[in-house]
Amino acid sequence: MKILVVNPNTTVSMTHKIAKAARAVARPDTEIVTTNPSKGPASIQGFLDAATCVPGLLEEVARHPDADAIVIACFDDTGLDAVRMSVSVPVLGIGEAGYHAASMIANKFSVITTLSRSVPGLENNLMRYGLAQKCVAVRATDIPVLKLEEGDPATMLKIRSEIRETIEQDKAEAIVLGCAGMADLMAELSEEFGLPVIDGVAAGVTFAEALVNNKLSTSKIGAYSSA
Amino acid sequence: MKILVVNPNTTVSMTHKIAKAARAVARPDTEIVTTNPSKGPASIQGFLDAATCVPGLLEEVARHPDADAIVIACFDDTGLDAVRMSVSVPVLGIGEAGYHAASMIANKFSVITTLSRSVPGLENNLMRYGLAQKCVAVRATDIPVLKLEEGDPATMLKIRSEIRETIEQDKAEAIVLGCAGMADLMAELSEEFGLPVIDGVAAGVTFAEALVNNKLSTSKIGAYSSA
Amino acid sequence: MKILVVNPNTTVSMTHKIAKAARAVARPDTEIVTTNPSKGPASIQGFLDAATCVPGLLEEVARHPDADAIVIACFDDTGLDAVRMSVSVPVLGIGEAGYHAASMIANKFSVITTLSRSVPGLENNLMRYGLAQKCVAVRATDIPVLKLEEGDPATMLKIRSEIRETIEQDKAEAIVLGCAGMADLMAELSEEFGLPVIDGVAAGVTFAEALVNNKLSTSKIGAYSSA
Amino acid sequence: MKILVVNPNTTVSMTHKIAKAARAVARPDTEIVTTNPSKGPASIQGFLDAATCVPGLLEEVARHPDADAIVIACFDDTGLDAVRMSVSVPVLGIGEAGYHAASMIANKFSVITTLSRSVPGLENNLMRYGLAQKCVAVRATDIPVLKLEEGDPATMLKIRSEIRETIEQDKAEAIVLGCAGMADLMAELSEEFGLPVIDGVAAGVTFAEALVNNKLSTSKIGAYSSA
Amino acid sequence: MKILVVNPNTTVSMTHKIAKAARAVARPDTEIVTTNPSKGPASIQGFLDAATCVPGLLEEVARHPDADAIVIACFDDTGLDAVRMSVSVPVLGIGEAGYHAASMIANKFSVITTLSRSVPGLENNLMRYGLAQKCVAVRATDIPVLKLEEGDPATMLKIRSEIRETIEQDKAEAIVLGCAGMADLMAELSEEFGLPVIDGVAAGVTFAEALVNNKLSTSKIGAYSSA
Amino acid sequence: MKILVVNPNTTVSMTHKIAKAARAVARPDTEIVTTNPSKGPASIQGFLDAATCVPGLLEEVARHPDADAIVIACFDDTGLDAVRMSVSVPVLGIGEAGYHAASMIANKFSVITTLSRSVPGLENNLMRYGLAQKCVAVRATDIPVLKLEEGDPATMLKIRSEIRETIEQDKAEAIVLGCAGMADLMAELSEEFGLPVIDGVAAGVTFAEALVNNKLSTSKIGAYSSA
The missing domain is CATH 3.40.50.12500 (Rossmann fold)
Structure with a gap:
């Protein structure tokens, strides 16, 4: 196909x-x-x-x-x-696909995305799909999409920090990476944090x-x- | 695998x-x-x-x-x-899988199941998964599960009648067949009614x-x- | 201004x-x-x-x-x-404005719009604005938008029939006319049916x-x- | 009129x-x-x-x-x-009017009101109007209504502090001032915090x-x- | 006590x-x-x-x-x-008590009340108590409260008719009698319709x-x- | 009986x-x-x-x-x-009974339970009963059920700490003790914290x-x- x-x-x-x-x-x-x-x-x-x-x-x-x-x-x-x-x-x-995948393997999930400005659109989508109730938080790293392309170490520190916080504070059981530009981070972060990390493209x-x-x-x- | x-x-x-x-x-x-x-x-x-x-x-x-x-x-x-x-x-x-599949290809779907007694359990599941808002009706045919095995023509008439009604009255855009015993009917009904008919096993x-x-x-x- | x-x-x-x-x-x-x-x-x-x-x-x-x-x-x-x-x-x-106006003068309202195909988009909007719970029905007349321009008497019959039904069946207390092309019908229908009829443009x-x-x-x- | x-x-x-x-x-x-x-x-x-x-x-x-x-x-x-x-x-x-106004100019808003005891009544109203989902927080200053009349500087400090917190913590995009006695503060606070501040009376x-x-x-x- | x-x-x-x-x-x-x-x-x-x-x-x-x-x-x-x-x-x-009782003995219940005008207030209460989702219908008989006092046979016919319809159409599993004036009908109707009929006073x-x-x-x- | x-x-x-x-x-x-x-x-x-x-x-x-x-x-x-x-x-x-009791005497309540692992099940129940909207928090002490039997002073310290926090942070007005093993603590904690503490068994x-x-x-x- x-x-x-x-x-x-x-x-x-x-x-x-x-x-x-x-x-x-x-x-x-x-x-x-x-x-x-x-x-x-x-x-x-x-x-x-x-x-x-x-x-x-x-x-x-x-x-x-x-x-x-x-x-x-x-x-x-x-x-x-x-x-x-x-x-x-x-x-x-890929947002939709990521939320559905997360709903199949965890009771509650979080989304880690780029700019705060993008959060309301994602929250609207989650509400429309019905999956808002499975999502405990949509968190922004405030890293612009194109910055992700540059491989700056500060970028990864910020993503890691948000994942850590959403596990502890929001009781997230899985993470959906909220940008196509984060697709390559999935395996590494899943290993590191001991929970499923989902890439919407995959x-x-x-x-x-x-x-x-x-x-x-x-x-x-x-x-x-x-x- | x-x-x-x-x-x-x-x-x-x-x-x-x-x-x-x-x-x-x-x-x-x-x-x-x-x-x-x-x-x-x-x-x-x-x-x-x-x-x-x-x-x-x-x-x-x-x-x-x-x-x-x-x-x-x-x-x-x-x-x-x-x-x-x-x-x-x-x-x-397979209920969960059917609801997720339906949510990916239609704005609203209906479930056609067996006994009325089974409806509340399915409605509870839909609420828990968040997908109740995508589901316009859970309809019972009041055909017992094991009756489906017998291939009685009256059974098929009842299923067809419920599908017709849920398209017209509930504005269903896709049908989820609500019993593992209906798995073999999927292709035939989809063709006949011109809309996706989903089998949870598949x-x-x-x-x-x-x-x-x-x-x-x-x-x-x-x-x-x-x- | x-x-x-x-x-x-x-x-x-x-x-x-x-x-x-x-x-x-x-x-x-x-x-x-x-x-x-x-x-x-x-x-x-x-x-x-x-x-x-x-x-x-x-x-x-x-x-x-x-x-x-x-x-x-x-x-x-x-x-x-x-x-x-x-x-x-x-x-x-104008959809948004109409829903807010209806919410201020009635406990529950209905929307009468053009094609069935437009209904899901309006329902999504109502859900996003929070006003879905004030809206008892979004009903389609299945009259294309541009047909409204032609002043066909059959058009008006269909609109009237939907208003009558939504008052009786859905217990609507006010009507929001769901198309900019219906803007000129507001006063006449309000008088005829004895309830507020709201035009979103106004x-x-x-x-x-x-x-x-x-x-x-x-x-x-x-x-x-x-x- | x-x-x-x-x-x-x-x-x-x-x-x-x-x-x-x-x-x-x-x-x-x-x-x-x-x-x-x-x-x-x-x-x-x-x-x-x-x-x-x-x-x-x-x-x-x-x-x-x-x-x-x-x-x-x-x-x-x-x-x-x-x-x-x-x-x-x-x-x-004026509560209702303030919530509708806020919903028209911001994706999410907060309410700053007087006593904690008044919060549940406001939350009930928001739920009834359907606008609870647009409201990220109803915060009390714990300043009695009549105290607002006295122009105590401590009063203004408390209101300012709650506005600051609700912008940062609750991601409020607009503020509804939750008491008729705050009507005169609207313009000043809007200027100061760079976001719409709504008075229900107006x-x-x-x-x-x-x-x-x-x-x-x-x-x-x-x-x-x-x- | x-x-x-x-x-x-x-x-x-x-x-x-x-x-x-x-x-x-x-x-x-x-x-x-x-x-x-x-x-x-x-x-x-x-x-x-x-x-x-x-x-x-x-x-x-x-x-x-x-x-x-x-x-x-x-x-x-x-x-x-x-x-x-x-x-x-x-x-x-007694409304609140009736809804809680019904929630304890049935998956879904209906309310049969007096005038249509009273329905919105009951629906608001159900929403506030959280029990709206257990209630499949609030139906009005359009019999004024004081008329119930007169023992008119037509009154009882109307109440029976609404109970019958709500069982068949709304799939009610229990009935809450929505007026203190109906308190004496509980046992008789429960027997007749074969389901729990709840009086809020009791x-x-x-x-x-x-x-x-x-x-x-x-x-x-x-x-x-x-x- | x-x-x-x-x-x-x-x-x-x-x-x-x-x-x-x-x-x-x-x-x-x-x-x-x-x-x-x-x-x-x-x-x-x-x-x-x-x-x-x-x-x-x-x-x-x-x-x-x-x-x-x-x-x-x-x-x-x-x-x-x-x-x-x-x-x-x-x-x-007894969970159900506790939630209904709390809903009758307080506007909002919290649940204090044992392990974090038990929280999702309780949240699902609250959603099903409709009473999730009355519950501001389900908090885990992370004390295993059988540990409660041992009367360890650290156990009581943890329960007290969660009650204190849920009153201050979540604005709980009543507490439901989320384990049959806590049944004997009801009167003491109610007295101490000045709010209703509910045991589901009772x-x-x-x-x-x-x-x-x-x-x-x-x-x-x-x-x-x-x-």
């Missing part, structure tokens, strides 16, 4: 990192196609970026009509409803495989009907 | 049907092991059966310590928390594969800590 | 109708400026239209930096968060006046911070 | 302060009539005061049958439902103007039917 | 009926004292009556300072918070006995603190 | 303590019968113990068919639904008496139907 993984921002280095995370978990017979728009915001930080990247995202989706499933590789799940309306294959956001790709294998596609009755 | 699929009731013909549904979606390199307790209720219909089958379920789980993931093939997700506490691999109930097996591939296991901090 | 009322679709006749509704309630010293994008969907019906009209909406907003308040004249409140992030003056969606303009008069502007801490 | 603003306690100096706040935002052609009962509690602090002031409040309302709208100038919104039942014009509580008066201008009145079907 | 049962309306025949219901369940060593205000509404039907009867209710409570517990015998639980603030003994509303008196026997009194920290 | 109080664990000394607490509040004419299974977990700490003790609990219930009511004396309310399905008399869990016994006196039994329609 072919899974299209769209990074909705224009930062190619993030698309590469996403591709690597996607391929690390995909089945041998799954083809991972990654792409990003050529125009639009360089990172998705808050409601304005989330809205303005959607036309580019829809264009990339339209360019790949043979995809068997689509993963939107932005933790805000930006454009998720619009993409679902424009195709009939399964569509997953979760999204494997759940997409699962849905395709179930021969399930996006419902075309009601909310996502195209006619 | 090896996935243990436990039918928590003692009806071997259901275990066979579950095995067939599980193998139909599993990857070629996934080994599906199915089992059921030798003692306990012949079907799980309501809170009393759900409680009394748990010791047998736990015994079957203990007999397969090499499983990479466990699927509890009863739509009540009976014993889910107890099994999670007793192992560290991922554990999925969803559970593929999500278990996904979680294992993500190297995720049940959190051992908090609710499911064993020490 | 100057209030910018943006119709986010490209149908000029709807913009005229909106302008009329806005001016009918505005204070004498309030200047109402109406506009619509030149490119984008002709009507907003569902998630895809709601996403694709946003760039045009943002452009119109950017063209009027001297507005003291902004009203987004689409009942889906499309782009509301993105617009709030891009300006500091108060921004109101509510939005007068609440915008109220916020400006309170010297209140969109918070720039947190969700809508621009930096 | 004529707006009746009733202070439901018997403290005339508070009525004067309320009148000043009301007139500061009212349109030139709006007549503000303020009054208070001659008998009843001197301040409304908790459930007992809130209940015992209602007969006096209803008497004041009955004395002004020509009012076009009524504002109940107590942050507990005491007697709101009863007054709505006894008249047909719009009726707003919000109530301008929303009342808006509702009257929309020709909306209290629904007489259902909860507020008088017959 | 002495339990004061206050009928907050002025209809003495209802007080007598309440007294009979209270004494029928009270322990031999429990003294039941019943009373009603001499001034105020003759029945409590909606928010206005509920507010205006409170001063009379508080006077009756103040006249019996030696009561070990207080039961407010109006299904609206009118004045409950105010009475709790004015005494330290346990205080129960529930209130026995729960009051239970709380006194537990040596529990109303908390004087927080919401009900009197100082 | 005869009330069967079942300790679902096998620790006889806890059964004795429970019997003492039950008899201290029961009426003179109530016969308290206490028992515990001979096989199963020695204490109920988390989901696994809660599941494995149920068969023994059901056996003890079946051995006493003449009981007029049943109290399950484990704060997890383990097996509550199953027992309700197997009998027709009223059945109360609450359960007196509410059972109340339900029996109301001639109420478990509904046999719907969730708890036995056929």
